[in-house]
Each structure stands twice: as structure tokens, then as C-alpha cells.
Amino acid sequence: MRKIIHIDMDCFFAAVEMRDNPILRHIPIAIGGARQSRGVISTCNYPARAFGVRSAMPTGQALKLCPHLTLLNGNMEKYRIASRQIQAIFARYSDHVEPLSLDEAYLDVTDCSLFQGSATLIAQDIRRSILRETGLTASAGVAPNKFLAKIASDENKPDGLFVITPAKVDDFVKTLPLRRLPGVGAKTAERLSQLGLHYCSDISSAPLPLLVKNFGGLADSLIKRSQGIDERLVCNREQRKSLGVEQTLEHDLLSYDDCVSALTQLLPKLQQRLEHYSNTPAGRSTPMQKVGVKLKFSDFRQTTVEKQGQPLQLDHLLPLLDEAWQRREQQGVRLVGLQIGFKTTTAQQLTLAF
Template sequence: MTLRKIIHIDMDAFYASVEQRDHPDYRGKPIAVGGSPEGRGGVVATASYEARKFGVRSAMPSKRAQQLCPHILFVYPRFDVYRDVSRHVRSIFQRYTDLIEPLSLDEAYLDVTIDKQNIGSAIAIAQQIKQAIRDELNLTASAGVSVNKFVAKIASDMHKPDGLTFIGPSQIESFMENLPVEKFHGVGKVTAEKMQRMGLFNGADLKKLSENDLVQHFGKAGRFYYRIVRGQDDRPVQPHRETKSVGAEDTFPHDLTTLAEMDPELEKLAVKVATRLDKHQLKGRTVTLKVKYNDFRQITRNHSSQLPISDADSISTAAKQLLAKTDPETEGAKVRLLGITVSNFGEERSETGQLSLF
């Protein structure tokens, strides 16, 4: 069986780096793309590395970002510029392969098992791509190289910014065993905390559990954990992957019991969803609200409008209306998780019928 050669390319602090490139006054300073200068409302889309040193990160409320870094600069996003840069990045990818799977504006998988230039080395190709991005766009990207998508994605995050990490077949087993559970792609903060409470701190600990044990504790995701902890990931790079919905959800550290607590959380989620829709150049007609209670009961409610939407205000308003109809305060329910999804994209998709990510 021929081993695949997979590269995961991830642009470094993409939005923030573009802004610093185009505005000399921002260089060397902590900036946040998104949010608000007053620190009220809004969510950080991307933070520069100078801001990350203070603990500022994407999806963080701007008020919290300003608390952590009082001299942070909030910058309004320019998605049209980011999309133009992404198209250029994609044109660089296409010099080497047509098997490109975009994940967002700033990252993608490439299958270079057979490359157009007959270079043969995935490491050499990754080096050339990184250099082209630097020379042509004055930006940096990090790359992970391995035999499957999961390991390549983790590798790309290991030496940011401007990193290049190769994890070969003989290294994968020991690498996964030593990897902390919170570093596993697909394991969120809440799941990582649950694993740690169970005494599962790294891949070696996970590996001790049977597939049935993992499914019992983590549901369907348990099957995925069982495979990836062994470095097994046979998912192909899908150049024509189609997105049918875009959403975001959050599990809260304490239960929410009032609309006054829940509505601001829905506003944050709406901003995340709107940002992702903008990345994908999509608008949807159906907004779905997901509510999970502390007794593990879960409900979904949806509303479809005649006109497609993609802005945070419209998404937030629809979600709040759906939430109010559930009468959460009347029931005295304790809400553990909220989620918003937008779907039913219809003809708002790009002309090719696929995502216009790059």
C-alpha cells in the first residue's frame, strides 16, 4: 500500500497579519481583528502574535481581550481583502496539486502523493509553498507534513509561526502517545477536562481504553478517538467538499437559568457564525437553535425566512426569538449548552456550486 503525502497549510494569524502587512502602524503592536474599540460587544476573529502573548485569542469577547491587554488595537475586518489573498494562496497550491481541501480562508489540506512538478518530496513542496507565500504576499504560513490529515494538521500547529514539521510513519505511534489530550484536533476544552478527570492526560492513556469504552464515555466520537490515537486516519483530501450548514456552539462552565444570561451568549455565537458564513461566502434561510440542559435533555428549534441572511444581528435576533419560545425561565430549566446553525443556502452558493474559500 502506497503511503499518502499530505500537507496541511495554515496561515499565521491570517487576518491580523494581513492588517499588519498593509498598515505599518500596526506592526509590532497587539491588534485584534473584530471586536469593538470600547471593549463592549463583539468577538475577536483573529489576534496578532503580540496580542496572543497577553492571552488574547480568537472567539474571545472583546471586553475580555481589552482586560488582558489594555493597549490592544481593535481593527475592523476587511473580508474582501482576505478573500483576495486566499485566492492567491490557492493559486500557489495549484502549482503542485489539484487535490486541495479548503477548511477556511486561511487553511487547507493538500494531497501531493503525486505532484504536478514531479518533485516527489512533500517536505520540499511545503518549503516551496511557504517561500512563495512569503515572496509573493509578504506573509508567513506554517505547514505540517505526514501520511494522513489528522497528523498533518497537528504537525502544522507545533512550531508556529512560520513552522514546518514533518511526522513520518515511524514517528506517528510515539508522537500520538505523548500528545496531551487537549492538543488532539477535535477534542474541545470540555471534553479535555472530562478526559483529565478520568485520568486520561495523553494519547498513551487513551490507548489503554477499548473502543467500546471510548464510545461509552464519549459517544460516536469515541470511535474516532480510538483510531486517531493509533495514527489511523484514512479520510481522503476532498477538493469538492460541500458544506450544508455553518454553526457554532458553546458549553458553559455553569448553568444558565435566565434569558438575561442566555441572550449575550447567543450574540457571541451569532458573531462566530456570521464570521464563518462570510469566510465561506454563504447566506442561509434557516436558523436552528440547539439547547442542551444539565439533565442531558436536548431540543432544537428552527425558523426559515424568505430572504437569506448572513449578518450577526439577523442571526442573533432569530436565535433569541426561538429561545424565547422555549420559555426557559418558566420551566426553571438549567441550560448547559447553546448552539446556532445556519443552513438552507440555496442559490447563495458560489457559481461553481462549491465553497469559494480561496
């Protein structure tokens, strides 16, 4: 039985700005692009969320919901400095830390002897240390595996702690809505609802052929997560699954040639990022597996066309762009993206001694 903590900083970018400028603490603020550049909201504070503003929302829509929203450009270097402080705190408690982004991480504290090995008390102390040393608040989830720990960290946000002990796992997952499971997006949630499947407990009584027919490879994950099962290890190797660049365009692109031009401008940026990553220890041992082109249309539908074994060269990307362009249904293109996927290795399951 493992002891996993998921730490999730509360509205991280916005919280750093509020820490550094107390005037911002009690007004709606958001980090994101301006309405004129058709930007999107990166994150926002809780006063802004009270108006319905959310991450990844177009800035124009956010300003309609909250006309007095204060928009900030953000400062990534400042956020990285705060993130490094937080990561240093994690290292005091465990050698097994898996960062997911600048503002969240998993910690496996199974072997941590602090507080008589109580994962709950360890999580409380981590949160206290973060607040004391950075002036920022964090929410934490404690559970026997990664999936449940991540779900738990969202239960008492902001600045909260939620614990799912092994004895409580069955009761917790029975009433857990399926839309909260990883991999269940809006379309999958809608399909589950159409089949009369709303909660994890509904999956246990659903016929396996029905799940496989409707959800294919996702069926196995649905069954395991609905039983609270997650065998993934906390992996502290910096092995990326993907790398990408994208641009939200100032005006919708209405011609294929304009999309080619946008893709041509993105390509050197991704090549530069790939070169930088390839010079890291993880990058040197992680071969590129596939490339993909992403388009988001005027109606906010998006599509990605990928192909394995392709070099990152324009002449090999154009057929992917052409296929994505054919899916536009007469819509303009508001975003162009380019991405590569890496071949990752699967960590072996560890046997723990009790």
C-alpha cells in the same frame, strides 16, 4: 501511503493589516468588534497573544489583558483577495486541495512529481511562494494523513514547518495530549482527565466498554486518532456542512419576546445566504437536512437546539427557540444564532498504486 500538507496562515487577518501598514508590526493589534458593541476578537497578532489575547475572546476581556491593544474593524474583501492569491499558489502543486477557511487548507501531494516527490520540499516551496507573492508567512505540517498534518502545522508556529514521517507516527502520537485531538473540547478533555486518560497512549490500554459508556460515538474516533489513523480524503469539492448567522447583542436579552425579535431579524439574512449558496453547483446538489437555534447566555454557556426535516420558517423555528430559552437558568441572552445543516456525501476511499 498518502502525503498530506496542511497549510495554516499565521494570524491571517492581522498579518494582512501589518503587511499593509508596517507601523502595526510590533505593537499588539486585534481584529474585532468594539467593547461598546460587546464584540469578540476575530484574530490577533503575536505581540497581542503574549498578553493572553486570543481569538473568540470578548473584546472587553482582551482590553483588560492588554489595555494598549489596537483594535481594527478589518476588511473582509482585502482578506478574500489575499486568500484567492494563496489558493492560486496551492493549485500549482496539486489538484487535490481542500480549503477549510480563508487562511488554511489541506493539499494531497501524493502524486506531485516536484522535488522528486518530497512532500517536505514541496511544503517549503509553497511557504516560500506565499511569502514572495503575498508578503505573508504560513506554517505547514506534513504527515501521512489529514489529522496528523493539521496537528503538525501547529507545532512550529509562526512561520514554521513540522514533518511527521510514517516511521515517526507511532512515537509522535504516544505522547500527544488527548486535548489536542479533533472533537475533544474542554468538557471532553476534563472527563478524559477524570478517568486518568491524558495522552493517546492511555487510550490503547483503556477498556473499550469504558470508552463507549463515557464518550459514545466519539469513542471510535478517539481510538483511531490515538493510533494515528485517519482515512479521510482531501476533498476539493465545495460541499458545505452547515451555514449560519449569529449576532452578539449590545445588551443581554431578558425576555423571550426580545429573543423572538432578534431571531426574526436574523432569519432573512440566513435565507439570503441560503439562496446564494443554492445557486452554486455544490449548493444545487446539497439538500438541507436540519435547522437549529443557538443561544449564548450571560455566563457564556451556550446551547443549540436542532431538528431534522424542518423548513427555514419562523413558525417552525420558534419551538426550537423556546427549548433553548428554557435552558438559560435565569441568565440573560448575549448572543442569538440561527443555522442549517446540509446532507453531505462521504467520499469513497481511493486505492493508490505504488
